[in-house]
Amino acid sequence: MKNGLSGETMNTILIVDDTPNNISILFDVLTKSAYKVLVATDGKSALEQAAYALPDLILLDVMMPGMSGFETCRLLKNNTATQAIPVIFMTALTETINKVNGFNMGAVDYITKPFEIHEVQSRIGTHLALANLRQKLEQMVTDRTADLNNALAEVGQLKDQLQAENVYLKQEIKESKNPDDIISQSKSFEKVLNKIRQVAPTNSTVLITGESGTGKELLARAVHHLSNRKNRPLIKLNCAALPASLIESELFGHEKGAFTGATAQKNGRFELADGGTLFLDEIGEMPLELQPKLLRVLQEGEFERIGSTKTLKVNVRIIAATNRDLEKEIAEGRFREDLYYRLNVFPVLSIPLRDRKEDIPLLVNHFCMKHGADQGKVIDQVPQKVIDALVAYHWPGNIRELENVVERSIIMSPGRTLMLDDWSPRKPATAPKGSLMTMEECEREHIIHILNKTNWKVSGNNGAAQILDMVPTTLDSRMRKLGIKRPGQFPI
Numbered sequence: 001m002k003n004g005l006s007g008e009t010m011n012t013i014l015i016v017d018d019t020p021n022n023i024s025i026l027f028d029v030l031t032k033s034a035y036k037v038l039v040a041t042d043g044k045s046a047l048e049q050a051a052y053a054l055p056d057l058i059l060l061d062v063m064m065p066g067m068s069g070f071e072t073c074r075l076l077k078n079n080t081a082t083q084a085i086p087v088i089f090m091t092a093l094t095e096t097i098n099k100v101n102g103f104n105m106g107a108v109d110y111i112t113k114p115f116e117i118h119e120v121q122s123r124i125g126t127h128l129a130l131a132n133l134r135q136k137l138e139q140m141v142t143d144r145t146a147d148l149n150n151a152l153a154e155v156g157q158l159k160d161q162l163q164a165e166n167v168y169l170k171q172e173i174k175e176s177k178n179p180d181d182i183i184s185q186s187k188s189f190e191k192v193l194n195k196i197r198q199v200a201p202t203n204s205t206v207l208i209t210g211e212s213g214t215g216k217e218l219l220a221r222a223v224h225h226l227s228n229r230k231n232r233p234l235i236k237l238n239c240a241a242l243p244a245s246l247i248e249s250e251l252f253g254h255e256k257g258a259f260t261g262a263t264a265q266k267n268g269r270f271e272l273a274d275g276g277t278l279f280l281d282e283i284g285e286m287p288l289e290l291q292p293k294l295l296r297v298l299q300e301g302e303f304e305r306i307g308s309t310k311t312l313k314v315n316v317r318i319i320a321a322t323n324r325d326l327e328k329e330i331a332e333g334r335f336r337e338d339l340y341y342r343l344n345v346f347p348v349l350s351i352p353l354r355d356r357k358e359d360i361p362l363l364v365n366h367f368c369m370k371h372g373a374d375q376g377k378v379i380d381q382v383p384q385k386v387i388d389a390l391v392a393y394h395w396p397g398n399i400r401e402l403e404n405v406v407e408r409s410i411i412m413s414p415g416r417t418l419m420l421d422d423w424s425p426r427k428p429a430t431a432p433k434g435s436l437m438t439m440e441e442c443e444r445e446h447i448i449h450i451l452n453k454t455n456w457k458v459s460g461n462n463g464a465a466q467i468l469d470m471v472p473t474t475l476d477s478r479m480r481k482l483g484i485k486r487p488g489q490f491p492i
Helices: 020-032 043-053 069-078 096-104 117-175 187-199 216-225 244-252 288-300 326-331 337-343 357-374 384-392 398-412 439-453 472-482
Strands: 012-016 036-040 057-061 087-091 109-112 206-210 234-238 277-281 302-304 311-313 317-322 346-350
Touching (some): 020 036, 020 117, 036 043, 043 057, 043 069, 057 069, 087 096, 187 346, 216 234, 216 277, 234 244, 244 288, 288 302, 288 337, 326 337, 439 472
Parallel strands (some): 012 057, 087 109, 206 317, 206 346, 234 277, 277 317
16 A cells, blocks of 8 residues: 555545535545545445445445445455555544444444544544554565475475485495495406596596496495585486386376376476485486487586476486497497487496406405305305415306305305305306417407407507507508407497
């Protein structure tokens, strides 16, 4: 409400009276007082004007032809559009019962005729000020209520997020390994760890490749725990462990009712990892139709929950891992090339156990302590012949296979000495040609070995040519001469 001063919106007053002289006096005085004045001479006209113009105050006569002032007031108060307008009765009826009736109908004041104009002005000013104050208080309540509802909604959202984080963090605690527990004295694996130490303090995306069982997840955890994000969660999603239909919901979340079975809003892994790290294991299993959406988050840091149009922004560091040859997956149309280049910012190759066999004794002792404690046993003696047998094996299943062998042997060992009586090592997939090989055969075996380590990447950084200290074209020529072909391809 405004007080009618120059430069401010005028208050509007509706005069309802059937006496022309009263109307004329009130119209002149109120107009000079900078009010906008409307006039009605009966109840019906008053209701129509009030509903249309919504005046700030109504001066209402009681005794009028047709509809009385009391009935007019009752109808005004029954209309949600006009019920808040203050009504002041003006009448010659001075009996107390009439005043009581007026207030019962919803009036705010009662002026007896003949009225004093100064009294009318004073009453109008008072009730306009009260109405203005009431409006401000109601707006404050509305604003505070909205703020409270927003705060409650935010608290609810944070509570849901905290509960979801707790679920994942409990799982992380259950599965986590301290980065200091990486067991190695191998010079070749030390190069891998040096790369981890170099990239960890940055925010760069890391792609860890290598055979199954080589410890790619352990390397991912090391990157996180050595980074500036170590106090925020490391959230994991195994792309091979979930049906394709669920991966999108797990990554990006969904709104209640977004699809059948979505009974509540769910925060996705990207939201849970905000400020921290998201580890996408087996990224090569990511469905092709979801890859553009993942690429968008990597590039722009934003996404929408399923069933929502609200764009969410997150700050998440991505570490991905795979045992697949992603370049081959690209060539066969199962992986997007642009996503591959976005993930392959800092590649790390997790080398197989057969290339770090000097770590086998350390790993055996570590697994003896770990699984011996789980089984209530003390295995503190490992004969040299056991170590020799384990070192001689080619370990196609890598560290995971070694751990399983040690755990099973602990169960079978009767005392404190590790026994391998129940273990029968598997033969290599390709038997050696013999104890003696020609120089050309040795060269061919060595080149294939290096190509396997680089996932058959010939040229470029960390390619076979670089490792072999050869010019890429020279290596191509030697491969043709030796008949070396990439698995699944025609001979070179």
